[in-house]
Amino acid sequence: MGALPVEGREELKRTNEIKMAIPLLATIDITGKVVTADALLTQRQLARYLVKRQAHYHFTVKGNQPRLLEDLQLFFKERGAPDFTEVAPADHGRIEDRKIWTTTELNLYLDFAHVGQAFVIERHFTHKKSGKHTQDVAYGITSQTPDQADAQSVLATNRGHWSIENSCHYILDWNYDEDRSRIRTGHGPENITRLRRFAIGIIKNKGVHQSVRSVAQKMRQLTRNVRLVFDYLRMTENSCANTLRG
DSSP, rough: OOOOOOOOHHHHHHHHHHHHHHHTTTTTTTTTOOOEGGGOOOOOHHHHHHHHOOOOOEEOOOTTTTHHHHHHHHHHOOOOOSSSEEEEEEEETEEEEEEEEEEEETTSSSSSSSOOOOEEEEEEEEEEOOOEEEOOOOOOOOSSOTOOOOOOHHHHHHHOOOHHHHHHHHHHHSSSSSGOOOOOOHHHHHHHHHHHHHHHHHHHHHHTTTTOOOHHHHHHHHHHOOHHHHHHTHHHHHHHHHHHEE
């Protein structure tokens, strides 16, 4: 669930995204699923809703929940040895290793619904050409208990969330050149981003069942060809007939 760019209306953008989360999830079967979200959607109401739907949450904690963040920072200040460490293969000219610490000691203390464990993740980056080292730290909470998700699983869920998030932002920027969009007035920026994300979602979903090498490749095939788009979406009589015969 990424941010919706509403020109000059940051407060409205945040409010809309929070209000959209539950109605969107209401249309999806999330039983037994882990729903991940960035800090904007780390909200008590959403946490209660997900658990009521028999799903789990995995939330990032940042400054919009100041007390929650302070509690996690204080507890994990002296971390000791990590619960799990992994080193990722070199990618984009850098080597990355990730460390995670988890705890259940804050479950009853934190002012947040259904906490199963809290965690902190350190990411260390070594840039191969320059040898420069950088680091970032991310705090979070999840409704999954250690029996349901150990430290390695929590780290994998966190990485999966950001892989999807970064992938979507990359496609929007690279294929749609969204950062240079000239649509700037009224609800135009918000609406066009929704349409673009909807299109990306359709192609990614269908790519699971079809030989789609990349979203960019499929976009190039479909661009400016309305009939091909209709066939791809199974919206023509011929395409539906072929599907039934197959």
